[in-house]
Amino acid sequence: MTVMHKLHGLAMAGVVALSAGAAQAEPVEFEFWYGLTGDLSERIQEMCQTFNGSQDQFKAVCTSQGTYDAAVQNAIAAFRANKQPTVLQVFDAGTADLMLSGAFVPARELMEKAGYDVNWDDYFPGIADYYATSKGELYSFPFNSSTAVLYWNKDAFQKAGLSEAPKTYEEVETAARALKEAGYACPYAYDVDPWQFMEQFSAVHDLPIATQNNGYDGLDAELVVNQTRFVDHVAFFKRMTDEGLFQLKEMGQARLQSFMNNECMMMQSSIADHGTVGKTMPDGVAWDVAMVPVWEGTERKNSLVGGASLWALAGNSPEQYEGAAAFFAFLAKPEQAEWWSTVTGYIPVTNSGYEYMMDKGFYDEAPYKGREIAIESLTYTPPTANSRGIRLGGFIQIRKELRDALTGIMAGTTEVQPGLDQAVERGNAILRRFEKTYAGKQLP
Template identity: 85%
Template sequence: MTVMQRLRGLALAGAVLLPAGAASAEPVKFEFWYGLTGDLSERIQEMCQTFNASQDQYQAVCTSQGDYEAALQNAIAAFRADQQPTVLQVFDGGTADLMLSGAFVPAGELMSRAGYEVIWDDYFKGIADYYAISKGELYSFPFNSSTAVLYWNKDAFARIGRTEAPKTYEEVEAAARALKEAGYACPYAYDVDPWQFMEQFSAVHDLPIATRNNGYDGLDAELVVNRTRFVDHVAFFKRMTDEGLFQLKEYGQARLQSFMKGECMMMQSSIADHGTVGKTIAPGTDWGVALLPVWEGTERKNSFVGGASLWALAGHSDEEYAAAAAFFAFLAKPEQAEWWSTVTGYIPVTNSGYEYMQDKGFYDEPPFAGREVAIESLTYTPPTANSRGIRLGGYPQIRKEFRDALTGILAGSTGVQEGLDAAVERGNAILRRFEKTYAGKTLP
């Protein structure tokens, strides 16, 4: 029996472990708050409806809170009024804040209490390690997971005599120059979202973002990204932008739209955008995705996972926790992983889900071909201290500091080193405030 079959059987078996009399009572309702909007919010609603229709003991009440940060802040406010949801979607950057809050029921405890056995080793290591505590235990369930990849217009590359995506940034520059000479006004579109622009670059190049193993080893970590090769990388993007070979697309979905409209020929973006590109780009356009480029001479490492995980929050009844456990078991089914990947572009988070989809030929279908590149990227190597993840308190605010700084650098309002030094100084101030708030505590 494969790991996938075992997990599938356990999830189905667990679904019938209900309190006595539950079948004849009104369904136990529980709230699930999430931070997605638009089409992704509609897919969450569809997922919740499917769960509710699959049994009559529990009912998920699923509500969008806007974006990730709003979901987290709204949950904090709800705690003060004792109105917090049972399940909360928390994005990657908020993990340290949740771990130290103590305002949750660990995933393992939740599931064992409800009678479920979870095969924790089934989760992709590159995903699990990002969210796991020092002992490897997961306090939350990885949910919508992605990583960054390079999107490229194969038709445009054919016009310059190239049939493969650039593997290095030296090749990116050469391709950009050839595309410009061929009449393409925008060879490469980008924005400076730190998750894509700074964090993924650091991971695949095995560069630290902060001391103390990116914060995993202590709250006294300090940012060091202004002292790594990332400085030269920013300088490269500044030079290419000044030459008109790269274009900064900084607002909303400008970068994504520029690629889908055929205005820009390359972009770095989340694999979660794969479905949107496929549905929106002009019919007949030949395009694809590839691993992120690295600088020549780099020994590539795995990339970071992005997205969010699901937490069971403290302060609820046993019945609500049983409902949440049943919901998590439902999400763990390989069939559900296939559906979620089909309608969103997010990747499966378990080996069993991936094997199930491979066995069905999912990645051979034209709409989905290429999404396996994200799995390759996340599992390229075993995670190192630098490519495991980021465990820094107040990280949402730190990301904003870097985004503002990078925008200023690329716009020419400040120098590269000067701008990064200032962002690090402000980021370290955030870390020190966080450390003071949790004085005497250590990360689990």
């Protein structure tokens, strides 16, 4: 039984009707559970305090659950006691599970019944399509959004006789060899996190990850990453690793730390790390970001969004839903988008937020310059069937199978094709269990 199937069984039948509530002497409290920690958790707490101070009708009680997985698991337990939060942060990989659970109030319904007129077309398609139904309706609100970019050390490149970031993987190899020749032991650091290693690669190269348009068209989808150019891409990384030009940095934040410590000169990572790199990189070291490379001859497509969206869970009171709607409207303000991007490194999710920041010269300021590359990457083309997102059930577990296989390949415990074949076989078994769990149902 999947995580969200449990939610389906625990959710109250039907959706609680929303209505305008009478004015309260005390603010109506509603809970917001999220899966971020550390500095990001502190920023969310600050955001909640600002919302609470901006009006006196509602009070958001915002609580970190530690991780994305824990936030979902704790929500399941809370449903059993009828104490589920009103708002839950769910990361991208859990979208299909949530959609089929029935344990939520759709975003459009929530806002309309609370009296808000939302311009849904304002959301960037490259972000909205990941969280939208096949008809384009958003069920949740994009929140902390990012995409992958290439980080590169400009000082090291200059010493190696290079002046620009590589645009192709052929140029990545050339740069890595020049950096090695210039005395840099680690030209390129990477890990095999499927989100940035496989999913971003497949999107920008317009390659399928699964049949049925990456799962959007049916629960009978099957993984195909062992049949696309991704196989050659993995083989390239294995060869570069064996030659000592690339280094696998798998433990915790090892990849990020190696770049910030001026140890490795290139890495692919989330744009959300931009602020952390800026704070941590040694003073005086010049660095920058660029769109992730593609193989020569590729007609580049938009990259995939990462991060999470906010869902209004079923089984709460009409007054709490009014509070949630007010909270979502607050988060959608351009001024709030600017603040969120300033303190975290995440990108605005709407055209209006992005234009507001552009008009103020946000991306011209040194600490934030380069973050616009993520917007350019996400909006590089209109999303295709392969670059709009992934709608696969049990995708959290599938990612783990793929990561384990890729780690084994890079470590030399298995060959490239057999390793990917085995991961796909295990991943497809997860998909078949998910399909059986939701037999007779269709993705919206």
